Amino acid sequence: MRFQFALPLSIAAAVLFLPLDVAAQSMRVQDLGVGKLLVATRDAPDPHFAKTVVLLVQLDGNGTLGLMINHPAKVPISRALGQLKAAKNRSDPIYLGGPVEASMVLALLRARNQPDDARRVVGDVYMISTRPLLEKTLAAGTGPSEFHACVGYCGWGAGQLEKEMKLGVWYIFDGDAKLVFDSDPDSVWSRLIARIELKVERWRPPAGQGWEKAPLTATALRIAHGAMR
Known part of the structure; x- marks a missing residue:
């Protein structure tokens, strides 16, 4: 069989015909x-990344680096x-950028010119990854709506993040400055997840066909995306 997951036929059909722009x-x-x-x-398995939104700031053949944006x-x-x-x-909070190298400080800045x-x-x-620029930005009084300092970062070795994607650990969204510097960072993850689940809810089959007994998992969504491409 092509798909190896236990869902009633009506549920599997609903998953496979989710709109492309979920x-x-x-x-x-x-x-x-x-x-x-x-x-x-x-259902992400690593507790370090539970309810986390990560902005990818570097990705190359050596691995990937990202900063959490929703954990002040x-x-x-x-x-x-x-x-x-x-x-x-400065009374604004430091952000937890990730579980790797907690002594390292990186920052995100919103600016008209680079x-x-x-x-x-x-x-x-x-x-920002240099101390002189960090000090200059702090001295300029750039506020929290345009500046976040982070301790630590998220790091993946070559191929590691790609493997997690294939296991259905992450959703990918387009980056957006408004989300990066959201005034309510603690709710960013729940709002993005709600957007996904709202779309899924619209495509549920009628009640009584078994959907409510088998909640849609990240793995099922990943398979659905692959089938629709």
Whole structure:
């Protein structure tokens, strides 16, 4: 058999005929890229990434690097970056960028023009990875609607993220500055997941055909996307 998952026929049919633009998201490896957002599925196995949204900032043959955008810590920048004079009066929170190298500080900046030594990620969003530019940005008083400092990052070795995609761990969304600097970051994951599930709900078969007994999993959605391409 082509598909090896236990769903009633009516449910499988509903999955296979989901619209191509389910919440404008993808589960295809070929859609990975710098500036994309990874949204963890509800059944993502790694607790480090539970209910997480990750902005991809680097992707090449050596691996992938990303920053979580929806986990502000309860620690202000002034405390987290106390060694930097320019951070002294910052009350906005430091962000948890990921579980790798928690002592490393990277930042995301929204700017009309690309600053020197900054790397463009998507649209007018840039990544800061040098101390001089970080200090300069802090000294300029750039607010939290345009600047997030992150400790740690998400890292995948060569081929590792691609393998997770094939296992149905992540959804891919187009990057968007408004989401990166959302005023309510704690709700970003739930809002994106709700967009997906709302689309799925519209395509459920009538009640009584077994759908409610077999919830749609990330694996089933991944298979559906593959079948529709």
